[in-house]
Structure formats: C-alpha cells, structure tokens
Amino acid sequence: MNEPINAKKRLLSRAREDSEFRARLLANPRDAIRRELGVAPAEGHEIHVHEETETATHLVLPPRSDLDEEERKAAITGAASLEFLKKTMCDPAPPIRPPSPGKAAAGVSAMTSATLAKAAEDSIGRGLEFLESTIDANGAWHCIRYNIANPEIPRHFERPPFISALCILALGSCNDARAEAMRAATRAYIADTMEYPGFWRYYRHLPRDLDSTTLCSLAIGTHPWILLGANVPRILENRDSEGRFRTWMLSEDQPDVVSTFRIEADPVVNANVIAYLGDHPETRGAQRWLESLVAGDGLEGSSKWYPDTVTIHYAATRAMIRVRPALDRLGPVIAERIVGTLRGKGFGNILQTAQAVSALYNVGNIESIDARRLVESFMGSQRDDGSWPELLAFGDQSLKWGAVGQIGHGSEAVTSAFCVEALGRLVEILRA
Numbered sequence: 001m002n003e004p005i006n007a008k009k010r011l012l013s014r015a016r017e018d019s020e021f022r023a024r025l026l027a028n029p030r031d032a033i034r035r036e037l038g039v040a041p042a043e044g045h046e047i048h049v050h051e052e053t054e055t056a057t058h059l060v061l062p063p064r065s066d067l068d069e070e071e072r073k074a075a076i077t078g079a080a081s082l083e084f085l086k087k088t089m090c091d092p093a094p095p096i097r098p099p100s101p102g103k104a105a106a107g108v109s110a111m112t113s114a115t116l117a118k119a120a121e122d123s124i125g126r127g128l129e130f131l132e133s134t135i136d137a138n139g140a141w142h143c144i145r146y147n148i149a150n151p152e153i154p155r156h157f158e159r160p161p162f163i164s165a166l167c168i169l170a171l172g173s174c175n176d177a178r179a180e181a182m183r184a185a186t187r188a189y190i191a192d193t194m195e196y197p198g199f200w201r202y203y204r205h206l207p208r209d210l211d212s213t214t215l216c217s218l219a220i221g222t223h224p225w226i227l228l229g230a231n232v233p234r235i236l237e238n239r240d241s242e243g244r245f246r247t248w249m250l251s252e253d254q255p256d257v258v259s260t261f262r263i264e265a266d267p268v269v270n271a272n273v274i275a276y277l278g279d280h281p282e283t284r285g286a287q288r289w290l291e292s293l294v295a296g297d298g299l300e301g302s303s304k305w306y307p308d309t310v311t312i313h314y315a316a317t318r319a320m321i322r323v324r325p326a327l328d329r330l331g332p333v334i335a336e337r338i339v340g341t342l343r344g345k346g347f348g349n350i351l352q353t354a355q356a357v358s359a360l361y362n363v364g365n366i367e368s369i370d371a372r373r374l375v376e377s378f379m380g381s382q383r384d385d386g387s388w389p390e391l392l393a394f395g396d397q398s399l400k401w402g403a404v405g406q407i408g409h410g411s412e413a414v415t416s417a418f419c420v421e422a423l424g425r426l427v428e429i430l431r432a
Helices: 004-016 019-027 027-038 069-077 081-086 113-134 161-170 177-192 209-220 230-235 266-278 283-294 309-320 330-343 350-362 371-381 412-431
Strands: 088-094 143-147 156-158 407-412
Touching: 004 019, 004 027, 019 088, 069 266, 081 161, 113 177, 113 371, 113 412, 161 177, 161 209, 161 330, 161 412, 177 309, 209 230, 209 266, 230 309, 283 330, 309 330, 309 350, 330 350, 350 371, 350 412, 371 412
Parallel strands: none
Antiparallel strands: 088 156, 143 156, 143 407
16 A cells, blocks of 8 residues: 555655656656556546756645635634534434334345345345435535434534545445445545645534544545645644644634534544554554553543444554554454454444444454344344434534534434445355
C-alpha cells in the first residue's frame, strides 16, 4: 500500500534524482504518478506540474471557497449555529419502523452449505436493491438524526459526507455491479463536498473533523489531493503531546463552537486516522494508545461518539488490515472478546452482530464462529423490502443540551450496508 503520508515527497525525491522521470512528470503527470505509485489518480481532476527555474517562480493559490460571503461568516462565527445546522438537514424523517419479528429462514437446517450460501447471496441482492432505492441522485446516503432522550423531538434526515463514506467503505468488499455503481456515485458526491486540500465537516457550522476527513479520504483515495497526501500536514498538526489525534481541527480565526462537547481523543477517530495515514513514526503514539485501550480492556466509556465497544473493535480492525503487521498483536485479543460474546448471549442487535462478524473476518478468525447460525439470523431479521432495521450507529449520549438533548444517528440504510458486508464475509466461509 502506498501511504499518502509519503506520496508527494516520494515524487519530488524521484524527480530530483531521475531526469527521465522528471521529464515524464512534466509531460504527462497522471501517467507518471500512476506508474510510480501504482495507483491511477481519479479522472475528472486536472493535474499540472510546474518546474521552477532560476528565473521563474510559481505562486499557487488555493481554490476559491464554495460558500458565499454570508455562509462563510456563519460558518466561521458559529452565530445562530442551530439555524445554520438546519440547512444541512433534509425533510423530516418518518417514525422508526419496528424491526422484523425475527422469522426463521425456512429450511436452513436442511440446506447444504452451498445452498445456504446461495440463499445468503440472494439476501445480499435484496439488500443492495433496497440500498439503491435510498441513495439520492447525487450519490449521497441519508441518515436520521434523532433525540435519544426525548422521542417527541422531530426526527430529520441528514446527508453529511461522513455517512456516505462510512457506508461505501462497508460495501467495499462487495463485488456486485450494483454495489460498484453505488460506490462510484457516492465517491463523486464525497469529492464534491471536499474542502481544499482534502477536509470535510459533519455539519457545515462545525469545524472540520478528523473522523469525517479520514473516512472520506479512505473512500476516495485516488483523488489527487488525497493520493498525494495534501491534507496530511494539517492532520499531523492535530496531535496532542502523547501523539493522539484530536477529533476537531479548530482554526485560529474560528471560535470554539464545540467546546461544550469537545473530546481530545477518541479511539475510533484515532483508528480511522491510522487506517488513512498508515504505519509511520507520526502515527505510533496513536497506535500505542489504541493498543493500550484494547489490550487493557479499557474501551468501555472511552468514546463519546460510538456507543458500543464492538464498534470500536470494528474500527480498530479496519486500521489493522491497512497497517499490517503493526497492530497484528491486537487480533487475538479482539477475536477472543467477540467470539466469547457471539457464543454466549450474542450482541444486542443485528448491527452490532454485523460489525462483530466483519471485525472477526478482518483479524482472520471468522472460521471460529457458527456461520450457519449467523446467516440464519441475518436472513431472519431482514424485511421483505430487503432492509434491516434502523438502529443507533453513533451519537453523543453523554451530554444534554437543554431542549436539544442527546443526539443519535442511524438509519435502515446504514444498518443494511453493514449487514450486507457481514453476510458477504459469511458466504466466503460457507463456500470455502
């Protein structure tokens, strides 16, 4: 894997040492970068290489902001932030639908592994059909923002780029043409919402955050800004004295509108940064901290934004597979905890179960669980329209902002994306 933290430096170093490469980089930068890094930069974004000389200096200006003057002032000052927040939301969301009654998948016990795998693939297909129906014309995935403490507060759809990145990363291993079409449309949406030189916000009135930025960067990794690591220097600036990455990236001219709910370091956020940047000296502090939390059984209550330890385990394993072998020693620890829960009472809901299955796959221990029983569980909880139920995926449950209250985020589409991923992993075991 070519890590973004070194890509630009690598190109410049090669150009200094190799006159032939320098000439190719000037003549056809896209092809030269593809051949050097082994990854083709995404189309639709021009790449220009300028060569300074003793008599010519180039000054590169950043792009103009997509926001108008009024929007920039609102975003910078945080004034009337709740009004600004409303602009990021969509129509009011309908009431939550009750989950499927958990019907047993007919005849599972009598099915051969191959027949059951085919039934699971059919279930995946219906899930993809449902997901196709939920993504908007721009390629954006919708989530629902709701109040955990007070269900009387109206529910609203939202479509931050974070949601879209989270879901297409879950679909990343699905080879179905429908999944690839959704990924392509969503990558274009994520790129359109990017701020120079490769940052994202959850809501427009909030500061840039590393959770959104790193997941979106992973989702559109071939965009030239991301491929060349243009956002890496600012990300590295956002570390504390122990090398942990802080969630929010505050600007000097931007008031701290997140002070009441700021958290200096979140394990999922740090896992996502590690997954994006890779195994480098600059990420070792975050790796040590994540290892200490996981190995020391210190995850409970360590994250403000993610309600379940299985979600943290899932994010940690997503980082593991991208920085191997740096975090491999966490694999047995995570596997032992997940397998023990699955063999016992199981996880509280199908979303947690899906993330647990995929986490086990990531650490190479999925063979240790009862794939047939889990496939039956996923198929039995799927609705006739191909969806799985809306469940809490993430959200701040520790603060109460008066009438605003405790905020949760989730949707049938989010749950379904993770269930499709997990079913795909289980099919591999059945067909092995």
